[in-house]
Amino acid sequence: MPQLPELSERDIHQWIDDRSCQRGEKYYRNGHILNPRVQDRVLKAECVGSMVQPYRVEITLADEGIASGYCSCPVGGGGHCKHAAALLFAWVHEPHSFISKETIDDMLQHLERDELVSLIHKMLAHAPEMEGLLELQILSGAEGTTPVVSAETIRRQAERALYSGGDDWQSGYTVASNLTEVVAVGDEYAAKDDWRNAVTVYATVARSVLDNYEMVHDEEGEVLWPVGECIAGLGRALTAVTDPVRREDVLKELFYLYHWDVDYGGIGVNDEIPGILREATLAERELVAGWARAAMSTSGSWGKRSYGRFILGLIPEQLDDETFLHICRESALLTDLVERLLKLERVEEAVAATKQANDYELLRLADIFIAHQRDALAQQLILERASTSKDTRLTHWLKEYAKSHDDPETTLSLAEELFWEFPRLELYQELRELTEPVGRWTALRETILRRLSREGNSTLLIQIYLAEGDVGSALQTLQKSAHQPPRHFGQSLSLSVARAAESDYPYEAIDLYLQAATTLIAQRGRGNYAAATPHLQRVREIYRKLGEEPAWQRLIANLRVEYRNLPACRDEFDKAGL
Template sequence: MSDERWPPVTEATVRDLARSSSYNRGQSYYERGAVGEVVRRGETVRADVEGSQYQPYTVTIEFDDAGVAHTECTCPYDLGGICKHRVAVMLTCLRDPERVDDRPPVSELIEGTSRERLEELLVELAENRPEIAEWIESRLTPVDTTTSDTAVSVNIESIRKRTKHALPKPGQRGHSDAYAEAERMASELDDLIEQAQQALDAGDGETAVEILEAVTEVLATNRWYGLLPYDVTELYETLGLLGETFAEAMLIAELSESEREQWEQRLSEWDEEIRRFTGRPTLAVAADAAREGWDDDRLQQTLDGSLTDGKLEVDEPKFVAGLTTVRLSALERQGRTDEYLNLSRAAGKTQLYAEMLAREGEIQAAVDCATENLSTPQSLLEIAQTLRDTGNLIAALDVAEHGLTVDGFRKARLAEWLRDRAASLGKEDLALRAAIVAFEESPSPSTYQAVEELADDEWDSVRSELLESLREQTPASGHAAEVFLEEGLYDEAVGVADRSGSSRVVKTVVEAVTVHRPQWVIRTCKSNAEPIVEQGKHDSYETAVRWLRYAGEAAREANKLDEWREYVETMRDEHYQKYKLRPMLDDLLEEFRSPVDSEVSSDG
């Protein structure tokens, strides 16, 4: 951005955030002027973008000191990366900064305004916007904070009603909306679980238990499992959060031994019911918490610091938080920092230990712990992000820089994160090194462009090294073909396509090299179409015809159209019994009628 108050966001940053198809469509939206008024208030940009619906979509972009912090759009896109509307707004900010209307943040607007005036404005807004009134009512009605600092009073019957409302409605929505129903259910349950967490924050474990009991009992006693798809991540995360929060409540609430025994039994029974949907334990950790509490002698030795690093045996389950993790959450929520550090260190929870050190201001200790003990890019990235969130940017860069030397999952993500943060702090050499690693780990046009933007005068030599590393990559990344295509290295792109075994990669290269390598396109497209036709895969005939159409376009470029037509006619005649295929091939031949055929037809 041209304004020095903005962090350095580049078009490469936008490319990284979006899939290539979304970026290209977003650029088209930008070029045709689909972005309406762009307003910036503080670190937030909002704009309306004309889309496929009558009403424009609203885009929100939030920035922080090192780049794009968060984005939202009211469109239904959910295919990975940011949507085309967000791309269009970001490109507008980058290319036409003068279009951005800079206005004061709302916090500045209302500063000094009397409470009476603010109430008038809020009432007026709610009267004109019914959804605002409903939002206010949902926030104020269920929870009534009493005069006590440690007790929260709730309407449990309201909690039950809201949980029942969250359940999927049989017959109300079609199958195509089942995913939307699951997401709605997750969202509404999240709001209820948040109320229990607010009670825990106030130290009121008993009220948290009441809320969670009401929610869980409704879930366990109603048959909703068969109404939803089993692959909605949000709902699994919500049910996992329910189990973790219930476990915390068991640890924080003051319960008698008999009450704990009763809760262990109830939670185990409910877990069996909810497992019908999840297929894995959800409330088992809460049952464990009810049974064990804090009474174990070895646990007490750990909390008072008697046990040293890694001396506490921990058996954590997969997919859900185990009891040690939940105990750490409870200790953090209660502000028992020393006990948190003792438990995380003794249990070998090194990442959590380092993160707490960072939050407590023990910055060098956190850096040392992370760089000496953590061995995955993902864990080092999360420590770096924690350090950055606490305002320790240089320490964050140190940890992330160490992550460049470690192999493993999400190394590319760590390198991209470090690249952008280092660039924002003017550490150009580090930013370039991180950019190169990001490209080597995940070659793509966006990571390639990012290196070019940072390399400056060194670009020629760096470019040669990048392309050479791409040639040596085994197996070659599908995006490597896109980089070669951008550089006009068609033979290298063809080689990647041949080795990839991916129809998506082959299609990308075919579309780009039709003019430059028509013989390869013809040969490749035939080899992709023939198995579909030979095996009689009637549901895929359209795909076969699409490959043949690509071959026809290449044949036209190579002046081989007559040979291509003869090939397609032979295929049609040999497979005449495939009634669905024949008319499709006839239509394809009609698309590629030769000039002679056209003249004969017009004369006739």
């Protein structure tokens, strides 16, 4: 056995977080580590955890310390769990309890062929699911042979992997791991320069996953990771294969995967495919573009746009202006269409196309007009749409346009319109910035405050007063609306007033903090009791600053009496030192 590095508890804490270390040490102390052993540089054991079946734990050591780890528990993939910690504590404190064993390779070398065959039969009888692993090994082919792999065999292996995950939360990761083993067969063929079989594996695995995707639980997209590996493998095949027929087979498979993703609604499966295909020959790219045009003719609006972008990026050097514009119109790629039309000085066509856009697209297209020094046309297009649309983004665009073109009157008018559409503090402050330099703010402010008061918008009034440092008016407004809590903000706004009032209106601040605390306590529950204590601590601090500690003592004594039947509440008071 090689010389192993000495480990300390500090090494364990550097490898595993403190909480897992604490729990792992407890597992070790309680004898949860079973059958500890060391094989070469690998520590192994089983650890009794929360499941009936013990978890398998491994830690690999290197000269400098811990190199890697693994545990079969749900969070043990990197060996940073409490079970791995228990194994390491056992090694640090009781290394003599670890039995030294030969490595798997060394043990197998002692067996004859018949013994190995017998062993494999016994292992398959014990774990029938391992038969798939045996088939995968055989598929790789013996050294020096190049058997033609059956796509049907690969499909069965892929589908077996797809349904291997079960129903638990990590089933997607299990499926992905098992699929990766099948993909690895393709990688082995590729390493032998056997691209015919490699392509068969990559294409079959990818198709199997996508054809059965609706049947698999894939919460985080992990089942699609092996598909990405297959796409990368097909890309390498396109680089390596020279036979035109086999290259076309690769192109067909890549386009099938692209087509599936478009039909599915675009979940990112095909993101790398356009870049791969741009490395194909011009004739091959034109072939694929033809397939895309055929698919586009039967697609919905999303598919038409996807295929349109795909074609424009695939064969840009083959597209004259009219062909480019035709594809843009056919696939409703308004941004590319308008950009090219303006570049060609075909302004009337650009305007006509822009008028077909929805409000969101129109805003983006207007910026393109401005980039081509067509500012007046951009403004005209937005003005026409704003007269019939309720989308305030159009009004905001017009306001910013007026501001950038030094038109203060229009800017102010539009800013007021936006404010009254959705009254907010930041829009109020913008109006102030626009009017204060020209001496018009005082009158406008009075108009705004009167209207907000008339409409009962106490929330914004209070925010305005607080922002302007007028705590007295904020308190007055809050008190007037006490029977009808300020909309949207409620208690948090009252607390903002309380914090602002502590210096100049301390007793009013005390009342607001008490109201917040008693409201929480009335809702019951330890969490609410705990949330109430900071408000009472503020009350205590205000009384202290006023030099009225006896008043605080009377108050807290009365509260303790009032809540004497709420032991959890009194406990939270004690924790907070009240």
